[in-house]
Amino acid sequence: MNPTPSTAGRRAGSLGDSTIRLGELDGLDSVDAVDALDGEQFEREERQALRRVVGLSTELADVTEVEYRQLRLERVVLVGVWTEGSAEDAENSLVELAALAETAGSQVLEGLMQRRDRPDPSTYIGSGKAAELREVVLATGADTVICDGELSPAQLNALEKVVKVKVIDRTALILDIFAQHAHTREGRAQVSLAQMEYMLPRLRGWGESMSRQAGGAGGGAGGGVGTRGPGETKIETDRRRIRERMAKLRREIKEMKTARDTKRASRRRNSVPSVAIAGYTNAGKSSLLNRLTGAGVLVEDALFATLDPTTRRTSAADGREYTLTDTVGFVRHLPHQLVEAFRSTLEEVADADLLVHVVDGSDPDPISQVNAVRAVLADIDAVSVPELLVVNKADAASPEALMQLRQALPGALVVSAHSGLGMEALRDAIEERLPRPALELHVRLPYDQGGLVSRVHAEGEVLSSRHVADGTELHVRVHPGLASLLQPYAGTTQQA
Known part of the structure; x- marks a missing residue:
């Protein structure tokens, strides 16, 4: 059962005397409030609690499958530290961690969250709460603890010594998912490099x-x-040996980057505009690509289903050709090792003429998704690329949520790749924002120059066309390379 933020954390079980309900965090009586708040303005009871977030368990109800799944699934307990923002933000982060754990093939048994001003530098949650976590691990039979943050080597080691099971952090979990989903030689090399940089x-x-x-x-x-x-x-x-292997992987990725750059340069030379589809993981980018081009890319309701970018060529209504590239999804706190390792792949976004930024309209916190994606775009120097915001999954979102998104994201298009809602408006918006060829010409091409006519339709913009006795008269906008081929047949030429 997939957890929902509306229920997660609103019903709390008990974990010792210090456990409190998330619904009780709204305030205290005015007389007690002064005594209950410490110097950091956190309620004492709240700071001391390691609260169970319910609704995250993915244990199977069908016991006939349990024995089989226990052979291949790790049984995990999730732990988060809530340092800033609202309780709902912290719950959403833990719900997302549960989805990541499921994607990696784990079985989520329990979700726990502690309120602190900052993670404990020794054991992430403090020695007392680490001991309580050990009790939860024993009670649930878990074999792994996953922390919602990036832990230092010392924190990992200290927490493992207390809970006495394997401890991993959010970064290691994301790297593991990438390792499972990478299929191409370049993708596998990039993931291996990122894993080694993290592991060293x-x-x-x-x-x-x-x-x-x-x-x-x-x-x-x-x-x-x-x-x-x-x-x-x-x-x-x-x-x-790890450093030697990393050096070898960097050389291999550099060689593969050269091949990618060559293909990109070829498209540039032919002045084929490029459109990159980017956004949060599982926002529906591959579904949009399939709707727009019929690409047949794998579509799966899973995080990071797409790691290897797919580029497809399509045509605008006026005949101009352009490319659409489906890129790897982003996530909150995307490990910097992955950003560096996938930099050559992410350059497809930075070098695009237009960025179609896809947002999951059914997500409980889509605005934070937008901010997370824009943070990664800043890391890869892609903030200058023109952006077209697209709110996807409109069929799964409530009308109230869509209305709020329209107010928060003015100019965004609302579509559904599943039902086809708004897809024509999206095509029109993409074509309208494509860069137009710079040179405008009037040419008369003889009928034996059919190949050149085809190139004009594919690479340029035909403003008017008329057949006459000795050829085809065209009023076109084209790029300089094609203009030089058309010059012998041109009349007037001017800058568009």
């Missing part, structure tokens, strides 16, 4: 094997002549 500072040993040296004067017989000396510990060897 977090590499730690188990027992004595990682600190044992390869040689040394006091090592007895050791490996014999030629192997004695200060040596290299196992963990140092692993770090060196």
Whole structure:
């Protein structure tokens, strides 16, 4: 059962005496308020609570499937620290973490959230709450704890020692999903590089094997002549091998980037406008591409279903050709390792002539999605690309939510890739915003120049056309490269 923010967190179970209900955070009596607030203006009871967020469990009701799924699914408990914003914002973040965990193939057993002014520098949630978390892990039979944030190596290590099961953070979870969904050679290389950049500072040993040296004067017989000396510990060897592998992956990605740049340069040379479809993960970008071009791209109700960009060529109503590219989805707190590793892929967005920014209209907090996407666009220097906001999934959103979005996002188009609502208006809006060729010409092309006529229709804009006895008279706008080919047949030429 998918969790809904409307129910998540509004009914709280008990976790010791310090647990309180989320619905009780609205305030205290005026007399008690002064005594109950500390210097940071957080209620004491609220700060001390590790509250259960209900509605996140993905345990199966059909017991016939449980035995099979337990063999392949990790059983996880989610933990979040609410440091700013409203309770609803914190709940939405944990609900999204639950969706990420499900996408990675995990079974969510429990969701817990603690109110703090900042995460504990040692164990993320504090030593006392870490001990309570250990009790929850034992009670639920969980084998993994997933934290809603990026933890330092020291925090991961300290929390693991307390809860005594594997602990991962939001970044590691997203990297794992990317690793599962990458299919092309370039995508797999980019994900591997991002994983290694994340793993390198977090590499730690188990027992004595990682600190044992390869040689040394006091090592007895050791490996014999030629192997004695200060040596290299196992963990140092692993770090060196990871760095060597990262260097190799960077070289491979650079080579693949050259091939991508060559294709992009070819389109530029032919002045084919490019449109990039970007947005939050699972906002319906692939569905829009299929509706606009019939591309047949995989469409799945899952986070990060698309990692490898797909480019399709289509035509405007006036015959001009342009490309549409479906790009990887973004998410709140997208790991910087992924942004760097996927930079060559994300350049498709930065180099586009138009950005179609898709927003999930049925999401409980679409505005934060817009802000998260724009933050990533700033990281890849794509803020200067003209943006067309498109609110998708209108068929799944309430009329009130759509009205609020129209007010918050003036000029945005409301569409549904599922039902086809608003798709014609979207096509018109894209074509209207496409860059137009710069040079305007009047030409008369002989009938044996049919190939040139076809190029004019594909790469330029035909303003008028008329057949005469010795050829076809055209009034066109074209790019400079094509204008040079048409010049022998031209009459007047002027800048558009």
